[in-house]
Amino acid sequence: MPAHIHSIPSSTQSTGVTGASQSFNNLQLSLPVNYIICTSGYFPSPDSTVQYPFLGQIVALIGNSIPNGWTLANGNLLSIAQNTALFAVIGTTYGGDGRSNFALPDLRGRVGVGVATGSSLQLGGKSGTESITLLSTNLPSHQHSLLSNTYGNNQTSSTGDGQPFENAQPSLGINYMISLSGVYPSRDGGTIDSQTPVLGEIVGFAGNYVPQGWSRADGSLLSISSNIALFSLLQTYYGGDGKSSFALPDLRDRVIVGSGEGFTLGAVVGSSEITLATDQLLAHAHSLPN
DSSP states (O other): OOOBOOBOTTSSOBOOOBOOOOOEEOOOSOOOOEEEEESSSBOOOSSSBOOSSBTTEEEEESSSOOOTTEEEOBOOEEETTTOHHHHHHHTTTTOOOSSSEEEOOBOTTOEEEEOOTTOSSOTTOEEOOSEEOOOGGGSOOBOOBOSOSTTSOSBOOOBOOOOOEEOOOSEEEEEEEEESSSBOOOTTOOOOOTTSOBTTOEEEEOSSSOOBTEEESBOOEEETTTOHHHHHHHTTTTOOOSSSEEEOOBOBTOOOOOSBTTBOTTOOOOOSEEOOOGGGSOOOOOOOOO
């Protein structure tokens, strides 16, 4: 609890301080994996169909063996002269001097948060913190009853402004995209071409544009008649009227969470900031001056 006091009406004195202003852990339930980025692959052109893997593609890897053509998304600086195609895709969005080097996205200890038009976080932008220390202004406005009549009042003055505090863990803005064309993921099996995306697949991308055959996961409405196969997969889990339109997942300012264990596919949960209510305060009291 933030350290705070209350003034005593009709007196120049105040109560004693309560609260130690200790920080608390702000990390959500998480499972560390290796985020890797494609550094040697097909060029993701906005004008032609792109094959897998493509430069700037970001995926999660559960092992420690990094495949050829990929590298950890750990913020390392790369030579522009030796990586001209990749530099053309991501530029200095994630750092570097832009003359001799550029930086990879740094997802160490961070979650990828979707960015697009309307998002508060920009591509490559960092936000969030591992721990939070609240201020007295974050407390909800509250007062205490006085057990002594010495001061001629029954209540202390109010303390706390009820200001919200940010609830985001360490994050990095990346471009989440969904495949609008590709191999249909049939329940009955079939051959999957390793160089062709799966219809409805969501991937991270370090570039600031969208390759052909993909769309930003920004909640856009699509025509059912023009996207029959994709609609058969997404239906109206993410919105739309189900008659003429359906919505893509909206990952702007959001992280991906696996469905199940109380999380329903397409449900929007969580908040980027929290405002405390009085019934959420720890029960506490203050000492009175002698």
